[in-house]
Each structure stands twice: as structure tokens, then as C-alpha cells.
Amino acid sequence: DAEITQSPRHKITETGRQVTLACHQTWNHNNMFWYRQDLGHGLRLIHYSYGVQDTNKGEVSDGYSVSRSNTEDLPLTLESAASSQTSVYFCASRQDLGTGELFFGEGSRLTVL
Amino acid sequence: AQSVAQPEDQVNVAEGNPLTVKCTYSVSGNPYLFWYVQYPNRGLQFLLKYITGDNLVKGSYGFEAEFNKSQTSFHLKKPSALVSDSALYFCAVRDIDTDKLIFGTGTRLQVFP
Numbered sequence: 758d759a760e761i762t763q764s765p766r767h768k769i770t771e772t773g774r775q776v777t778l779a780c781h782q783t784w785n786h787n788n789m790f791w792y793r794q795d796l797g798h799g800l801r802l803i804h805y806s807y808g809v810q811d812t813n814k815g816e817v818s819d820g821y822s823v824s825r826s827n828t829e830d831l832p833l834t835l836e837s838a839a840s841s842q843t844s845v846y847f848c849a850s851r852q853d854l855g856t857g858e859l860f861f862g863e864g865s866r867l868t869v870l
Numbered sequence: 871a872q873s874v875a876q877p878e879d880q881v882n883v884a885e886g887n888p889l890t891v892k893c894t895y896s897v898s899g900n901p902y903l904f905w906y907v908q909y910p911n912r913g914l915q916f917l918l919k920y921i922t923g924d925n926l927v928k929g930s931y932g933f934e935a936e937f938n939k940s941q942t943s944f945h946l947k948k949p950s951a952l953v954s955d956s957a958l959y960f961c962a963v964r965d966i967d968t969d970k971l972i973f974g975t976g977t978r979l980q981v982f983p
Binding site for chain 2: 790813856
């Protein structure tokens with residue numbers, strides 16, 4: 758079955774370190790998204806991509822970057838981790854049309870000490 | 871700008887009773903509206919969507935939602951709640967300009983035996 762997987766599921770890191778969260782989907786979806794989930798804020802969009810070599814900033818993109826070198830993967834990089842980036846991160850993918858629903862990964866819980 | 875609001879942080883209901891989780895939206899143009907559910911330590915799962923057509927939309931697990939254009943609402947409903955329905959529910963609206971989804975802050979549904 759097609760799926761979307763995130764790794765690692767849990768990570769603890771120190772302030773200032775670079776961290777990369779992986780996201781891999783096997784649906785062959787062109788659209789991929791990274792969200793963070795925080796209490797009281799719901800889901801907030803970090804970055805998104807509508808195809809290979811395409812990346813776009815979401816509403817909370819500062820301190821994060823993504824790259825899209827193939828259809829299946831959209832890794833999220835925290836260039837210099839900050840305590841404010843402690844959160845649960847979700848990757849999602851979707852078929853091209855805006856009417857299509859998102860398929861979410863299981864999440865990556867990141868703690869920055 | 872497009873937005874969605876979930877006015878209740880938590881909804882409590884007894885098993886067997888009907889439940890309603892509220893959602894209101896603000897969009898320019900025709901809205902594309904979605905409901906997702908999140909069980910503990912899991913990613914979000916798609917429940918149902920409204921794109922066009924019948925105002926009453928049926929979805930997974932016996933849930934339905936009623937689109938009301940005059941009240942700009944898209945409330946989630948179920949005739950008879952189950953304890954297993956206890957979860958976090960998110961309403962979302964499609965941003966027409968960028969084709970991404972904007973999520974509400976979520977409503978925690980607690981169904982008591």
C-alpha cells in the first residue's frame with residue numbers, strides 16, 4: 758500500500774545544531790507540505806512544494822528550509838535549532854487538485870534543549 | 871485572507887448522544903472545506919469534504935457535515951457518539967490564492983461512557 762513515512766519519530770537535540778527531518782511518500786503525489794503542531798495554534802504551514810525543484814514558504818518558515826530533488830521526498834532542515842522549534846512536525850502529501858485531501862505522516866516529535 | 875475558526879476548544883458528550891463540532895470560515899469565492907481527525911500520537915486522517923453540490927456531506931466513521939453558506943459554517947455532526955470518537959478534530963479551508971489548506975486550532979471531542 759502507498760504510504761507517507763517520517764523519520765525520526767522522536768528526536769532530542771541541542772540549541773544551535775542542524776536537524777533534518779525526513780519525509781518520504783510512495784503515492785507519487787506532486788504536492789507535499791510540512792506543518793508544525795503546537796498547543797493553541799493548531800497546524801501551521803512551514804513550507805510546501807508543488808513539484809520537483811519547487812519550494813514555497815508557509816506562514817512560519819523562518820529558521821527552516823526544504824529541498825525537493827525528487828517526487829518522493831521533502832526533507833525539512835532546521836539550520837540552527839532553537840527552543841522555540843520544539844514541536845511536533847507533520848508531513849503531508851496530496852494529488853495535484855486543490856479539491857484533493859491531504860495524507861499525513863505519523864509525525865516527528867522534536868525537542869530542542 | 872481566507873481563515874477558519876473553531877470556537878470550542880473542547881466538546882463533551884455522552885455516548886449515544888448526538889454530537890456537533892463547530893466550524894466557521896471566511897473566504898472570498900466558493901469555499902472548499904475539510905474535516906480531519908487526529909487520534910493520540912497519530913497523524914491527521916481525512917473525514918470528509920465539501921466542494922460543491924449537496925449541503926449535507928457524508929464521510930468516514932458515520933460523520934457528516936452541513937455546509938451553510940448564509941452562516942458561513944461547516945459543522946461536523948454525528949447522530950450517536952461513540953467513546954472511540956474521542957479525538958482532536960480539525961476544520962480546514964482551501965486558500966484560493968495558493969491552493970494550500972488553512973487549518974483551525976482544533977476541537978477536542980471527549981465522549982463519556
